[in-house]
Amino acid sequence: MPDYPINDPLHSALFTDLYELTMGQAYDAEPMAASAVFELFYRKMPSTRRYIMAAGLEDVLNYLEAFSVTESDIEYLAEQKLFTKKYLDQLRGLRFTGDVFAVPEGTLVFPNEPLIQVVAPIGLAQIVETFVLNQIHFQSVAAAKAARIVRAAEGRMVVDFGSRRAHGVDAALKVARVSYLAGAAGTSLVLAGKRYGIPIFGTMAHSYIQAHDDETEAFRQFATIHPQTTLLVDTYDTLEGVRKVIDLSRRMGADFQVRAIRLDSGDLADLARSARTMLDESGLGDVRIFASSGLDEYEIQELVRRGAPIDAFGVGTSLAVSDDAPALDMAYKLVEYAGRPRMKLSMKKVLYPGRKQFFRETASGKMVRDTLARADESLPGEPQLIPVMRGGERVCENCASLAEAREHARRELDRLPDQYHRLERDGDAYPVAISEGLARDLDSIRNSLERSTARAAADRVR
């Protein structure tokens, strides 16, 4: 028995755009039931980014494994007066029976590289589009954001504090998960800790201090109940708050086990330096300094460059909403149907036709180049798409745990050359070549489509 609720949007077959179902009915009626290949990729790197980190596969596989249309779904669809009884009956028994190829979570991906490839009867492959895109798109954007933030911290601990500003409850959970995937130490969101087994962190809020008539008394109470805690010192006057912590350490003596103070406003570098000096001079060299306050990767980089003695960062909004690039031009496109490559002609967008693979070459432990190729080509480097589902069932020798995916992400980030880690806008793009085979296919199908469009226009003129 599945342990998820039947109306959970993470497991609802109706988490789909209406046109997926109207197309499904058309395919069913014509009938067109041959196998299709859809690939999910993004077209253009946002100007602030040099890479995206694949994430969300786990949710997609869970969804596909459990895919089914409930009776109440059928009733709702019937009320729309759009669907035939025949198609509704077909939906009633529908399960996901396709194959899925994907890059493992934590893999760095560049424009035009497929993150996921779904191979299934066309109507079925189409229905799952909305969910697949919804999960992979956001999680991959957010994972890369988290990786940038972790990198900027240069080894200092980063904790996700973004749950309150993430776009809904699903986003909050996924931000916590992909932050950990990308190297963060953990999250403040308790439910994410429970669900994903990732470490949870917490300090205290201003409200706790405000509710007490006296700041020192608030510190004393909290440090008594939670000895190894972090005390928030900036409610009224930051350095005065630090002095109160020092006073408290004298009064409590050996009972004082406070691990850190938290700064949440003002010039964090200056305040951290002053606080560090005050703590050190008072024999509190072991008390760490935790900083938060609308931080992003740019501010963290600047604090690190300025040598601010900050030991850990809590990052909220910018991480939770991926503020520099909240969305990518990511698409789930038909590239093959009934064994023939497919494409669309569009003014500015190129869609590489046919089922693909891509290869990653490294030298001296660093990534050198990727090559996007036909699925049947074998090129230098490591093929990136691996089978993760066959006939609707997970290929579990390839199922990575979150801990394994995190280790894979770390290796990927390590082997990415430094220039692609820089935070500057419009930096160099990591090179993605197109194989000769794929270039030939693109030319050939483009020519044939253009010829047929020209022929149709000519026919009309006659």
Added chain:
Amino acid sequence: MPDYPINDPLHSALFTDLYELTMGQAYDAEPMAASAVFELFYRKMPSTRRYIMAAGLEDVLNYLEAFSVTESDIEYLAEQKLFTKKYLDQLRGLRFTGDVFAVPEGTLVFPNEPLIQVVAPIGLAQIVETFVLNQIHFQSVAAAKAARIVRAAEGRMVVDFGSRRAHGVDAALKVARVSYLAGAAGTSLVLAGKRYGIPIFGTMAHSYIQAHDDETEAFRQFATIHPQTTLLVDTYDTLEGVRKVIDLSRRMGADFQVRAIRLDSGDLADLARSARTMLDESGLGDVRIFASSGLDEYEIQELVRRGAPIDAFGVGTSLAVSDDAPALDMAYKLVEYAGRPRMKLSMKKVLYPGRKQFFRETASGKMVRDTLARADESLPGEPQLIPVMRGGERVCENCASLAEAREHARRELDRLPDQYHRLERDGDAYPVAISEGLARDLDSIRNSLERSTARAAADRVR
């Protein structure tokens, strides 16, 4: 029995930041159990916005009504080695027993105005912070985004197409809901239609055309199975696609009932004009033109200004992620504890102390000014915060249906003066005055906090 699943994050008491629980344990131990007032508001208007539209209350009330900590939650918390048995026992029986005051969904709100006021024992009011912020913040930002888009369309239909790019499944559902609240005609997301009873819309995807060997044949098949449909004409060559639709209308005769064509690339104004002319000249004056293609409120405004003959807009990414302003500086702050007003002193941020109300004045059917006041003041204009929950139970004479909230939103947008509807950056701010009573309280508590900080510093010097 609740009809929601116990592990649904929309109903999990662990959808909370860890510090809410560590503070809760401290309050429980001290003990501090007096009533607190928390207010949720935002501090600063994003430069692109002139208003925010309150939304998300329905989810908050559902959450508070159902609030409870499960046995598996308790087990997880016990494993963290942070909590006493006494506190865990207290959590086990915890229900939300507080009062809630709020502005109805659809109300326009400006900086510093409370959207929600939670009155409850301090530890309890604190635990629900993360969820309340998570839902109200995103839904209110997204509702205002949708309102801008709907307004830019000047009466033309707007449909939410954003599910695939929204940040997770919860965001996709909420974007659909608040788009409808703000005046959109509906959504493409089937599950949102089922859950909220809002109209669903769908056309067809490029993949459908690509999967067929011939575009005209694809149109014919789809229009046969779904007679009153919308045909997507830009897969290969937009105007050639329009010609094929016209040919099809001749071939099908009376069976041709296609309602619209969809343009999804290129210069939409030029293409719409050419398509309109072609359709009209072929006796297809009733076939509407639907446009999509990375649209936002600015592009829609421009298309409308250019007189593009577009009848409806599908809006995806920009709406789904609220791209001009994906987050607000929204906070849930303690303003009163045990009957005394509270505040914090911070370098740049003002927090108005004490429990508040705000009043909206209108003249000739248009909004003139709001005044933020003490809760016990009675000022000209209409008080905006109303009771929505008493002792943990909804005050249902105030429960608005989505349809009623949508009507309220329409009235709010109608009575907002035109200058605040303009899309230009850094326009005039709608005036929010501070009552004399509130200004006096702010001065008085600020002076007393500054005096006590100065006194502490002086004591130290002695």
